[in-house]
Amino acid sequence: MSTIKTLEDLNKAAKRGLESIIPSKTKIMVGMSTSGLASGAQEVYDALAAEIKKRKLDVVLCKTSAMGMDCIEPLVEVIQPNRPRLAYSRMTAKKVPEVINQVAKGVVDGFKPTYRMDEEDYLCLNEKKPYFKGPLPNDVKDIPTISNVDFYKKQVKIATRNCGMINFESIDEYVAKGGYFSLYKALTQMKPEQIIDEIIASGLRGRGGGGFPAGVKWQTCRRAHGDIKYVLCNGDEGDPGAYMDRSVMEGDPHSIIEGMIIGAFAIGATDGFIYVRNEYPLAVANLQRALDQARAYGFLGNNIFNSGFNFDIKIGKGAGAFVCGESTALMTSLEGKAGEPRAKYIHTVEYGLWNRPSNLNNVETWANVPAIISRGAKWFSSIGCKNNSGTKVFSLVGKVNNIGLVEVPMGIPLKDIIYEIGGGIPGGKKFKAVQTGGPSGGCIPKSLEDISVDFDALWEAGSMMGSGGMIVMDETTCMVDIARYFIDFLEFESCGKCVPCREGVMRMNEILHDICGGKGRPGDIELLESMSKGIVDGALCALGSTAPNPVLSTLKYFRDEYTAHVRDKKCPAGVCKALIRFSVSDEKCTGCGVCLKKCPTECISGEKKKTHVIDQTECIKCGVCKESCKFDAIIVE
């Protein structure tokens, strides 16, 4: 690899990259990010490699990351000359020979791809490149295009533009997608102040949860006094069920790096750090590889693009404490101390890492920057809604049919994400609520399903955007139990520095455990409320001051469930074991005996074709009988 100093050099790299993205021969790509690997992509990859070798096919086999629809992984995609790109979902090693047969013949026959792509979006170049010229081959005509797949229909990809599209191991492919052209533009054609103005004009708000205007933060940091300044990337994603940042770090690490270099130039920073949790081994490896590549090309180091600008980035690995996602705790941890937050009355843009001006943005924010520089503030702000420009990446999980990573324009109605992109609730159950904003976010009830998904509307509803976790719950979810779950998590993750968070969240957890355990006392709900106020006001950092949110938001919308637990000693959703009782309906039971066989404590008895009985003294309320009964004869009350 030789250093890239001129536009001509950059164009050469782009050309190499394009030849590798759409080669003149057949290319097979396997989605090998964590979600793919977890569903068996490595086995599929190995089987493909073996089959290709066995048949001596002249085929390129490479890795890519996840495009978002994790519920259909492992995903194998085939690009062949003069044919659309085809995606085979839920692949197994067994299905490999059949796919290879189709590849060898160049015709779809039998096992069908889930969708096809006729063209590929090169967002930063503002163009679309077709995979084939001329008419669409007959054999693929009835395979839907990706834009007709419900999951992708309403998505707009900016931050995740390259995820699943390029080989994350290739810097040239990133360049071919328009990567590092924004850096070239910023360093050779723009002044730092112009870049900041562009980011301010774009309306980009911090995607880590705070929603603070990124450009304004950059400006404050640029104006702060100090010879040495830092730009930092927060990749310490720790919310249960959230993996937006992991996906970008794994699938498109260069987008973050390019964003950070542009930011550093605008701010006047000399060094950068990416703080990433070590539980993300693939993200760490892919970032490290990308940093080495960027350094080899001269995008990091001295005199980048002959501009005289020097900058480099190091990775700081976190040990997986949730609190280290808080800005001051992250910086304390980077300094090599225990990750504890400190007071922020003087902002970190003035006194941050090692008491120097430090600009911290999260992964998704940085990944947006190159796109804004290349396409312009006007373009970016035309996407989204008022005061909420652009898109937001969410990890859509829980009780929803299509689980995966989605990127949607800000302001999209919540119901579109749940019913259209998410494909609704499995098993014909009713949608109840969605938890947004991670553990310290809140629950939004079905009655607000029309809500516009943006920073301000979610905040107003008592939840928050957070970094983008979205956990869907159905009617079988107990909201008190959910609040208890999140408070339990926060109690475990509290660093223990300040009293309201350390002791207060623990006491709230005790009270919630009591309520769920049938030991709720009159006054508990009011006590939870008054404690919440004290913790919100009194805690040192954002983890503590938002910790009561799960309780406050569930109390706001589901107070009757709390009352049922405390006063009536009932769990309406049938979840809290101490408050429920399983019995058999005389009307519905056919005496088939399935529950009797499945019961792990053998506490169900009854003769064939006669109503069965559950022995309450032995029943452990595991719910196996209810799940196994085809006649809906098990009553939970």
Place this chain on the structure above:
Amino acid sequence: MKVGKMVSFVIDGKNVQAEGGAMLLNVARQNGIVIPTLCAHDTVARSGACRLCVVEVTKGKRTRIVTSCLYPVDEGIVVSTKTERVMNVRSLVMQLLMARCPESQLLKDMAKEMGIEPQPSFRVETDKGKCILCRLCVKTCEDVVGVSAIGLSRRGKDKIVGPPFMEDSVTCVGCGACAYVCPTDHIVMESTDGRRKIWGRAFRMKACDTCGRYFAPVDQLKWISKKTGTPLSELSVCLSCK
């Protein structure tokens, strides 16, 4: 913020002036306003851990609760030290600490003065002693004494103060500064017959060459000698006889 320049602002309806950037707690106290604290001490940097010193500050359009021990004063701010929100936080903090450390007389006395009763719904802890995790001992050992014999370990409700791995401290010099600074008398230091026991270790005390009274652990004198370059022989007389 006007650091170093004189600024005017209001505390509890009273116009006051102070150097910009000075900590609000100090300015309030200089003006005769009582704000309770547990973790602020003049000898070490403040951590803001106890949250008892919270006050309500309005700056521009924004009103919020801040810890006065760490809040730098600025021109035009309006401070209220006894609002309902403030009292709610203080009362919660006291109730939480009383449940954690039921034995602490200091907490009982402070709560009485503030008119705060224990919260009966909080289960009383039995294994935390009188430690409120104010971290004054840790900071004193690190910043003032300079030996870092004790530190904080674990996280959240399991957080604990002590020597590394809770084993008898190797680096402790037995100076007792931690016990001296501890607001709740949690740290036990026993001195008998020329021996001092603290953090699981016994230290031999040095008797004053003049009056014969035991005045400091030998290890501490060695540490002072090493740190300051004063020969150990010059440290053999107690402060009263010097």
